[in-house]
Amino acid sequence: MTKLHRRLRQGLALTVPALALATALSGCATAPPKSxxxxxxxxxxxxxxxxxxxxxxxxxxxxxxxxxxKPVAEGYVHITTQGIRNHVGDFASNIGEPARMLNFMAEGHSKDAGTSMVRFLVNSTVGIGGIFDPASAIGYPETDTDFGLTLATWGVPAGPYLYLPLFGPSGVRDAANYPVEWFATPMEAAPASAALSDFGYSETGLHLVNTRAELIQPIDQIKATALDPYATFRSLYRQSRASQLQQIEQRDNRTWPDWYRQPAQ
Structure with missing residues (x-):
């Protein structure tokens, strides 16, 4: 079994059980009578x-x-500066550029795919592994997409809302993004080693803590003011995904034929 296959199986192992469990428990979700x-x-x-x-x-x-x-994130904020946290975010974003490039190619946005490729090359070298973002300064700003949005451009419907254990808000379509992100990283192209594996886990953990640190205030505010935080998070997630999809649909830089693309509902 190749390293890629092992990684793919590990990534699927994170999401498939959650989806299967949600499906198995669907009987618990009783709709009101049609009357x-x-x-x-x-x-x-x-x-x-x-x-x-x-x-x-x-x-x-x-x-x-x-x-x-939250306590870990608060401790992290206490011992770091905003500048350091920005660099950590840039580093994590740079690791995700190859996956974004592949998704842009699958969407037919070859110019955006080229931008992601240039960003990865420039930031990985001049930007010292992505800690800095010189690519934006020379006219290659970050553009975002993921496999869930790619599926949406192919016409795959969003499916029911899911709140995945550990991962949080998602949907049937968007949940497919997790295993793709897991193995579509630069580390997969490198020879397998214990050091590389440890680095991957450390980077993931740091990225999670860094992201949670940036969300301390917004999440606290929602929990303090929302009558139903669950419903609020669900609404915000859907609005965010709809906005991201709209931005992709409105990009006027498609250079490949529209063989498969249909707007998702």
Whole structure:
């Protein structure tokens, strides 16, 4: 079994059980009777048929965040500066450029794919491994996409909302992004070694803590003011994904034929 296959299986192992468990527990999500027209239509519009199960996962994640992730993130903020955290974010973003390049190619956005390639080459060398972002300064700003958005441009529907254990807000379509991101990294092209494996895990952990640190205030504000934080996070996630997809759809830089592309619902 190749290293790529092992990584792919490991990545799938993170998401497939969660999806299977959500499907198996779907019987717990009971829709209002169709005779209750208003309630039934509202339930359908939410596209959250697994809401009872999703809320269980949300509550578990919330406890893990309250007693572990948030304290770690607060300690991290205490011992670092905003500048350091920005560089950590740039480094993590640079590691994701090859995956973005592949997704842009699959979407038919070859110019964006070229931008991602240039960004990776420039920032990995002149930017010292991506710690700095000189590519933006010379006219190659970061553009974002992922495999979930790529599937959307192919016409794959979003599917029901999911709140995945450990990962948080997602959907059936977007959950496919996790294994793709896992193995579409520069580390996969390097020879396997214990040191490289340790580096990968360390980078992932640092990225998670750094991201959580940047979200301390927004998350605290939502929890303090929202009547239903679960519903608020669900709404914000959907708005964010819809905005990202709209930006991709509106880009006027497609240079490849539209063989398969259909707007997703």
């Amino acid at each position: 209750d027209t208003a309630d039934y239509q509202a339930y359908q519009q939410l596209n959250d048929p697994l809401e009872p199960t999703n809320r269980v996962f949300y509550n578990v994640n919330d406890k893990l965040d309250t007693y572990f992730m």
